[in-house]
Amino acid sequence: xxxxxxxxxxxxxxxxxxxxxxxxxxxxxxxxxxxxxxxxxxxxxxxxxxxxxxxxxxxxxxxxxxxxxxxxxxxxxxxxxxxxxxxxxxxxxxxxxxxxxxxxxxxxxxxxxxxxxxxxxxxxxxxxxxxxxxxxxxxxxxxxxxxxxxxxxxxxxxxxxxxxxxxxxxxxxxxxxxxxxxxxxxxxxxxxxxxxxxxxxxxxxxxxxxxxxxxxxxxxxxxxxxxxxxxxxxxxxxxxxxxxxxxxxxxxxxxxxxxxxxxxxxxxxxxxxxxxxxxxxxxxxxxxxxxxxxxxxxxxxxxxxxxxxxxxxxxxxxxxxxxxxxxxxxxxxxxxxxxxxxxxxxxxxxxxxxxxxxxxxxxxxxxxxxxxxxxxxxxxxxxxxxxxxxxxxxxxxxxxxxxxxxxxxxxxxxxxxxxxxxxxxxxxxxxxxxxxxxxxxxxxxxxxxxxxxxxxxxxxxxxxxxxxxxxxxxxxxxxxxxxxxxxxxxxxxxxxxxxxxxxxxxxxxxxxxxxxxxxxxxxxxxxxxxxxxxxxxxxxxxxxxxxxxxxxxxxxxxxxxxxxxxxxxxxxxxxxxxxxxxxxxxxxxxxxxxxxxxxxxxxxxxxxxxxxxxxxxxxxxxxxxxxxxxxxxxxxxxxxxxxxxxxxxxxxxxxxxxxxxxxxxxxxxxxxxxxxxxxxxxxxxxxxxx
Numbered sequence: 001x002x003x004x005x006x007x008x009x010x011x012x013x014x015x016x017x018x019x020x021x022x023x024x025x026x027x028x029x030x031x032x033x034x035x036x037x038x039x040x041x042x043x044x045x046x047x048x049x050x051x052x053x054x055x056x057x058x059x060x061x062x063x064x065x066x067x068x069x070x071x072x073x074x075x076x077x078x079x080x081x082x083x084x085x086x087x088x089x090x091x092x093x094x095x096x097x098x099x100x101x102x103x104x105x106x107x108x109x110x111x112x113x114x115x116x117x118x119x120x121x122x123x124x125x126x127x128x129x130x131x132x133x134x135x136x137x138x139x140x141x142x143x144x145x146x147x148x149x150x151x152x153x154x155x156x157x158x159x160x161x162x163x164x165x166x167x168x169x170x171x172x173x174x175x176x177x178x179x180x181x182x183x184x185x186x187x188x189x190x191x192x193x194x195x196x197x198x199x200x201x202x203x204x205x206x207x208x209x210x211x212x213x214x215x216x217x218x219x220x221x222x223x224x225x226x227x228x229x230x231x232x233x234x235x236x237x238x239x240x241x242x243x244x245x246x247x248x249x250x251x252x253x254x255x256x257x258x259x260x261x262x263x264x265x266x267x268x269x270x271x272x273x274x275x276x277x278x279x280x281x282x283x284x285x286x287x288x289x290x291x292x293x294x295x296x297x298x299x300x301x302x303x304x305x306x307x308x309x310x311x312x313x314x315x316x317x318x319x320x321x322x323x324x325x326x327x328x329x330x331x332x333x334x335x336x337x338x339x340x341x342x343x344x345x346x347x348x349x350x351x352x353x354x355x356x357x358x359x360x361x362x363x364x365x366x367x368x369x370x371x372x373x374x375x376x377x378x379x380x381x382x383x384x385x386x387x388x389x390x391x392x393x394x395x396x397x398x399x400x401x402x403x404x405x406x407x408x409x410x411x412x413x414x415x416x417x418x419x420x421x422x423x424x425x426x427x428x429x430x431x432x433x434x435x436x437x438x439x440x441x442x443x444x445x446x447x448x449x450x451x452x453x454x455x456x457x458x459x460x461x462x463x464x465x466x467x468x469x470x471x472x473x474x475x476x477x478x479x480x481x482x483x484x485x486x487x488x489x490x491x492x493x494x495x496x497x498x499x500x501x502x503x504x505x506x507x508x509x510x511x512x513x514x515x516x517x518x519x520x521x522x523x524x525x526x527x528x529x530x531x532x533x534x535x536x537x538x539x540x541x542x543x544x545x546x547x548x549x550x551x552x553x554x555x556x557x558x559x560x561x562x563x564x565x566x567x568x569x570x571x572x573x574x575x576x577x578x579x580x581x582x583x584x585x586x587x588x589x590x591x592x593x594x595x596x597x598x599x600x601x602x603x604x605x606x607x608x609x610x611x612x613x614x615x616x617x618x619x620x621x622x623x624x625x626x627x628x629x630x631x632x633x634x635x636x637x638x639x640x641x642x643x644x645x646x647x648x649x650x651x652x653x654x655x656x657x658x659x660x661x662x663x664x665x666x667x668x669x670x671x672x673x674x675x676x677x678x679x680x681x682x683x684x685x686x687x688x689x690x
């Protein structure tokens with residue numbers, strides 16, 4: 001362990017590293033940018049670039065890349081060498097300030113939703129100093145990766161990071177404003193959102209992966225008969241980790257620790273061959289970058305160990321899929337988590353103000369929050385018995401819900417934990433920590449010192465979730481502060497103004513609270529009565545991105561313009577349609593080229609066997625029925641394949657229905673056909689033979 005501690009962050013160009021190799025002025029300037037939100041002093045870029053280059057070369061790097069997050073949802077990089085001709089027949093290693101600060105990838109080849117045309121190729125990457133550069137090492141090849149934003153020639157955001165960084169600043173402004181009422185100094189400081197992002201994934205043997213065209217092309221199995229035993233016994237969850245898996249996990253941890261990613265938890269998940277990794281909480285922007293690194297490390301290390309890492313939300317039908325639980329909280333300029341109940345009235349007033357801000361934000365903007373997790377893959381998962389439904393609601397737990405109900409009645413006088421309470425700085429008593437149970441069915445659950453948004457899919461870039469969450473909470477806080485300011489201007493005491501504000505919020509937005517089982521039909525019926533939206537599919541959910549209220553919200557805070565929002569809607573809708581079409585075309589290819597011959601071969605062998613048995617006087621009644629069933633399903637296979645082949649790329653509902661119909665037949669044929677003839681690895685093999 002001592003050796004591991006020494007190597008933590010060795011591949012990271014951290015502040016600790018910079019402090020040793022740059023001047024104190026440059027170091028202090030970077031600290032002010034990272035922690036206080038000060039504008040980056042462009043004059044320091046030259047010294048930082050020189051130090052970064054020397055450090056990278058000393059560690060074996062030959063190239064650098066601006067590492068960015070385009071609207072594909074993944075990461076992108078273009079490698080440039082440090083090597084430059086010296087004009088004398090030799091070469092030098094060079095890395096200019098301009099090369100650190102800005103790059104120019106081809107913007108027309110990335111999704112832009114119409115913001116960039118093919119003939120309008122220019123795009124820019126710009127250094128994000130709040131996320132440290134790092135070294136990527138692949139089979140001895142070392143590359144310096146510099147986190148950046150990505151924008152078009154006219155400054156349009158073409159990436160996931162830009163709106164996230166903007167939203168972090170907006171949230172900080174409003175948290176600081178609320179903090180002023182509590183005497184919290186925000187001079188030269190900024191508040192921050194923090195994130196702990198749990199990552200679920202599947203591992204299967206790579207030999208099975210390459211035999212499944214559907215996994216290779218779509219990331220999920222389009223066909224597969226559910227085995228008799230899968231996750232029913234709950235014996236995999238938190239079970240003893242198999243040795244081969246543990247060795248893989250250990251290497252993943254070591255790779256991540258070298259990159260400064262604080263990976264902490266590893267365990268078996270619910271479904272056989274499903275696992276989870278979770279890091280410690282970090283500043284939000286850094287945590288999002290680290291989650292993208294985690295996904296890449298999982299894939300690369302899996303390949304070295306003979307595995308394939310599946311990050312699709314639903315790689316196997318009929319069992320649990322994979323999510324990415326987004327544990328979000330706010331840290332004020334006092335250095336405290338404002339979603340942690342405190343030990344005195346002062347702290348708990350802040351706490352309840354934040355709880356009510358979340359209620360107001362999530363209820364007001366539930367469709368927008370739902371849009372942030374809308375993907376073709378996640379549509380298979382949301383609402384199933386391992387993920388929250390498409391209905392957005394908040395779980396607070398029994399004790400906190402009781403306090404909220406008392407606020408609704410006008411005055412909170414008691415707590416289920418005992419003691420007298422009131423919504424004022426002077427008299428609110430301590431509230432016990434971990435005062436809530438956990439509700440694993442809730443999409444947005446308070447878990448003691450954070451809110452866990454459980455709807456994001458395992459393959460998603462969580463920037464979209466968090467820039468929306470930051471923005472809607474900032475909007476709620478601004479409206480709350482405006483109301484309190486107006487009341488104080490009219491001579492109302494702050495305590496009374498705060499209590500009135502929270503009372504009105506609870507009255508209006510209490511409908512978003514639900515502490516029960518979100519999986520039940522009763523909740524869906526109740527949610528409909530409350531008027532809560534139930535956006536079941538990606539097209540329904542994405543529409544909220546471009547309604548007039550959403551556009552006004554994001555333009556108000558300069559997070560995204562109308563054009564940028566409309567472009568994202570087009571990009572996400574196109575990605576959804578193309579994902580469905582690729583699945584459909586892959587299913588057709590498999591149904592036409594992989595499945596007919598094995599089924600025909602079985603029919604032939606069965607018919608031959610029946611005929612031979614009849615010659616010996618055997619009746620073979622059941623054998624004939626089996627042959628007839630196989631023949632009938634084979635005809636269904638061909639007919640349903642043709643139906644799917646003829647569906648339109650525009651009519652995704654029709655395509656999905658045709659795929660499901662074809663799958664039913666294929667899975668039935670797998671059930672009937674002998675294993676030695678069936679050309680695809682089975683669910684049982686993939687889940688258990690690892």
